Amino acid sequence: MISPELQAHLQSVIPSSSRAALRTSVLPALLTGVARVASTLRAAQHVSLAGTANAFGDDQLNVDVAAEKDIRAALAACGTVVTASSEEDPVEKPVVHQDGITKGESQETYTLAFDPLDGSSIIAPNWSVGAIFGVWDGESALHQDPKTRQVVSILGVFGPRTTAIVAVRTDDAPPACFEVGFGDQGKQTWELMRAHVQLSRPPFKARYFAPANLRSAGEDARYMALVTHYISERYNLRYSGGLVPDVAHALTKGHGVYVNPVTAGSRAKLRKLYELFPVALVVECAGGRAVDPATGEDLLARPLEEWDERAGLVCGTAEEVDLVKEKLLG
Amino acid sequence: MISPELQAHLQSVIPSSSRAALRTSVLPALLTGVARVASTLRAAQHVSLAGTANAFGDDQLNVDVAAEKDIRAALAACGTVVTASSEEDPVEKPVVHQDGITKGESQETYTLAFDPLDGSSIIAPNWSVGAIFGVWDGESALHQDPKTRQVVSILGVFGPRTTAIVAVRTDDAPPACFEVGFGDQGKQTWELMRAHVQLSRPPFKARYFAPANLRSAGEDARYMALVTHYISERYNLRYSGGLVPDVAHALTKGHGVYVNPVTAGSRAKLRKLYELFPVALVVECAGGRAVDPATGEDLLARPLEEWDERAGLVCGTAEEVDLVKEKLLG
Structure with a gap:
């Protein structure tokens, strides 16, 4: 086989x-x-x-x-x-x-x-x-x-x-x-x-963004400003709403950013054990970063203490993740 | 078979x-x-x-x-x-x-x-x-x-x-x-x-939008206002960038809107004969509408005069298409 x-x-x-x-x-x-x-x-x-x-x-x-x-x-x-x-x-x-x-x-x-x-x-x-x-x-x-x-x-x-x-x-x-x-x-x-799935470094001919939970931008000025930044900077939108295809898109293109923030009105939905930790390992092994948008900390920094722990997710190339941290937390 | x-x-x-x-x-x-x-x-x-x-x-x-x-x-x-x-x-x-x-x-x-x-x-x-x-x-x-x-x-x-x-x-x-x-x-x-693929009537539990060519919203205030409207009204984003899956999403969910406007800085890319006419027939037979965002006219209203004629596309439920016409052309 x-x-x-x-x-x-x-x-x-x-x-x-x-x-x-x-x-x-x-x-x-x-x-x-x-x-x-x-x-x-x-x-x-x-x-x-x-x-x-x-x-x-x-x-x-x-x-x-x-x-x-x-x-x-x-x-x-x-x-x-x-x-x-x-x-x-x-x-x-x-x-x-x-x-x-x-x-x-x-x-x-x-x-x-x-x-x-x-x-x-x-x-x-x-x-x-x-x-x-x-x-x-x-x-x-x-x-x-x-x-x-x-x-x-x-x-x-x-x-x-x-x-x-x-x-x-x-x-x-x-x-x-x-x-x-x-x-x-x-x-x-x-x-x-x-043999090598690798997130590469800028410059890129095209840039991609996948804004999850976009509805929450209506009540979160910082997320809205981030999305407006992507639009005015002419990033390409690709957002299927499936975590795996959305992350796989960036990994296949060699660049991109997935943003799933947690805002006052929307609770975190992604499970650390079944979704975030495996995705974070893939992204890190491809040379990228995966962080918790609430803290900016690497998602793999803390052990799981309860089965149902959840968080948001920002992942992709290091440069794009840094930009999101600056816009959402800075 | x-x-x-x-x-x-x-x-x-x-x-x-x-x-x-x-x-x-x-x-x-x-x-x-x-x-x-x-x-x-x-x-x-x-x-x-x-x-x-x-x-x-x-x-x-x-x-x-x-x-x-x-x-x-x-x-x-x-x-x-x-x-x-x-x-x-x-x-x-x-x-x-x-x-x-x-x-x-x-x-x-x-x-x-x-x-x-x-x-x-x-x-x-x-x-x-x-x-x-x-x-x-x-x-x-x-x-x-x-x-x-x-x-x-x-x-x-x-x-x-x-x-x-x-x-x-x-x-x-x-x-x-x-x-x-x-x-x-x-x-x-x-x-x-x-047996019946049918776009239904409001109210809906969730509403979906697929904003194609979103980059052009950076230079087109009316498209940006439409997108902002969707976000503040808590529509769900689903946009794969593939015309067929994007239209099929609305047809499967029974509602939704696909918007691919033509703006000053971005030329029309969808071909009438190979893309727009067939999509428009499907959407109309499912009870929806498909219009040219430049004119608001039904895409099926005019015969093809040249092979490579292109246009934008707005399609989905009649109510959503009317809203887009109002926002982009009204």
């Missing part, structure tokens, strides 16, 4: 034998999860409410439920992921492995936090959506230092193609960010599309 | 025997084209410049070229489409039919105008893109009344799924707009997803 080129790349970004399972078992399991969710979505002609809500009270779609199952099925084949929680079922529980898989067969143990299908509101119109994965060292993500303990994150992008942006940051190799492409269903080879 | 339910629906919206080929040959050929382009995109891991430009001077991607071929191959099986032109090759030419297909075998003759892959700029980040088709009575679309001579249009949406919004407006049945879903590759059944 994994092309020789991708295999060699995985070896180069995870060289240590003490991380062998991360390379040979965890990453393949998560990429399998992405491929399965993609297949489920392709066949899901009728998107409907499942009639249930997740633990946070969000309405669940039938495809949310199916995506969760797809990923848990893929995890069942991976002995070193011992604990998992998801936005749909946000309590860390032991992973139920399939027969023949020995839990904790190596020295490595990992915890997975994932959002199986991010972007529910744009599934019905058939816009691109995503899945988000964060892999942590050890048996829990709670009270752990996100900078050092979250070692892998993946943004799966379900669009006309299926792609995944993968970030790896461990002790024994430089941080890496790369893009994987999944073949069509007749030809299930996973290829290395881009 | 076509499910019995979809077959029955086609029969109900195109009841006349004098339009039998439109139902049994033209529509199936175009839907085949949509399915083929979807397969091509899924397998296209590497999106690259083809090294050529189309007749309008736009850079062509490898997938643009492949999509054009896919659709022309599907057309080759349809004897009643006798002439075709596309945004990539904008000269009406006789369709080259495959062996055994008799050109003009029935009394019906049609001309096709199509954009095989709309949204080149968002293909690399794996956002949803589209294909656009307009079917005209007779052997040319030039100098023809768009209101009566463009009888079918299709917006193919390539996202996590493959879908198509189809509009039919002929003499002998009420206008119809419906959505088709394409199964996954293992199960190629085309299903009727929604």
